[in-house]
Amino acid sequence: MNSYLFFLGQNSLLSQAELASLIPEAKLTTPHQSIIKLDSPTSLDLPSLGCRLGGTVKIAVLKQTSSAKQLQDDLVKLLLDQQAKNFSLNLLESTNQESYELSNEVKQRLVDNQLRTRFIAPTSTGISPVIITKQKAVELTIDSDFNIYQTTWVHSFKSWINRDRRKPFVTPKSGMLPPKLARIMVNLAVGDKDPGGLTLLDPFCGTGTILMEAALQGIKVIGSDLSADKVAGTKTNLDWLDENQACAPLKPATVFQANATNLKDQLVDQIDLIVTEPTLGPASPSQDKLSDIAHGLQKLYLGALKHWALFLKPQARVVIALPIFHGQNRSYTTADFIDARENLGYNTLRNDLIFTRPGAQIERQIVVLEKQ
Known part of the structure; x- marks a missing residue:
């Protein structure tokens, strides 16, 4: 059995769901609220897997069991053995x-062995990927059973920042x-395929964030939006991604202007997956309008899902981000209509997966x- 520790991002439930979707045969346990222990019958290709993940910032491999x-x-x-300077x-x-x-x-014993070194104090989840990368630090994590894990992969923080802030x-x-x-949502749709x-x-498609994260994984992407400006902007962002972020040329993308409830006739390819964040309504909705806003959005989402069912393959997955509005006295969950239909x-x-910010x-x- 191969054992790994996955150090999760800010939303641990979403990160855990992503791992379970990509590696369904693995056994997942939680030694810490922000760390997943993954036991796999086969050895994992960590560089390849890590580059696919959106919700994991570090991965550590079991080096040995001590006492x-x-x-x-x-x-x-x-x-x-590693002549660790940090x-x-x-x-x-x-x-x-x-x-x-x-x-x-430990540091004193290393110095006694003629190794000039320094230790970096960790937080509850160790040290950051930035420190590990820039200071070439060796990070060892010891669990309650005295298993010693070494961090061997960290996420490419510069690439994530560039796609978030510099497109x-x-x-x-x-x-x-x-x-x-967006990457987590794509992985929830792809699963182990x-x-x-x-x-x-x-x-x-908006600014193309989901399409960009899918394209980087070799997926053929198609996007549409009611706004001509967003269609043009998405094309610009995909071109920028191909030139600045992709390790290999991206597959040609198709982006066109269309209403999300009436685009079947413009699709040439069969669709395996739909991943989307539809319009969420006003950015700062008025408290007395929340009920009307939620009801109006539900009608839009219902019409879209009915239309998509006309062209999706059987067992195709749809991953969709729907808003929950919090009023002074109650909350309005727009996803309620799905189970009622x-x-x-x-x-x-x-x-059960919620993404929020303070x-x-x-x-x-x-x-x-999943399409029936």
């Missing part, structure tokens, strides 16, 4: 003081879907559907 008596000796040997020790389920004392003792076309009036959330053989549609033509796989009046509920 309370042997732990310090084993840590010293591991660090000496290191960090993270003891799960231990206090910061215990980690600090162990790190000091040429943005519009503050749209939902500003974060690229990491080969992404290179799939075609994905985003019928509310038995003849809609979809099975609900998940509706102080936000609108939350996103990520719903995963």
Whole structure:
């Protein structure tokens, strides 16, 4: 059995759902609220897997199993073997003081062995990918059973920042879907299938964030939007992505202007997946209008899902981000209409995934559907 620790992003439930979707045969446990332990019968290709993930920032591999008596000796040997100039020790389920004392003792033994080194104090989930990358730090994580894991993969933080902040076309009036959330949504739709053989549609493509994250995985992407400006902007962003971010040329994308409830006749390819964030309504809705806004959006979403059922393949997945509005006295969940419509033509796989930010009046509920 191969054992790994996945250090998750800000939304651990979404990150865990992404892992379970991509590696359904793996056993997942939670030694920490922001860390997933994954046991797999086969060895994982971490560079390939890591580059697909949106909700994981670091991955550590089990190096060896130690004991309370042997732990310090084993840590010293591991660090000496790698001539670690910078290191960090993270003891799960231990206090910061215990980690600090162990790190000091290990450092002194390394110095006694003629290795000039320094330790970097961790948080509860270790040190950041930025520190690991820039300072070439060796990070070791020790769980309650004295298993020693070493971080071997960290996410490409520069690439994520570039796609989030430096793409040429943005519009503050749209939902500003974060690229990491877009990637997670794509992975919830793809599951354990080969992404290179799939075609994905985003019928509310906006600035193209979902299409960009899907295209980077080798998926053929199709986008549409009611706004001609957004169609043009999405094309600009995809061209920028191809020139600046892609390791290999992207597959040709199709982007056109259309109403999301009436685009069947403009589609040439069969659609395997729909991943989308439709319009979420006003950015700052009036409290006394929330009920009307939610009801109006539900009518739009219902019409769209009915239309999409006309051209989706059987068992095709739809992953859609729907708003939850929080008023002073109650909340309005726009996804409620799905379960109330038995003849809609979809099975609900998940509706328990929520993405939110502190102080936000609108939350996103990520719903995963499967075409019957």
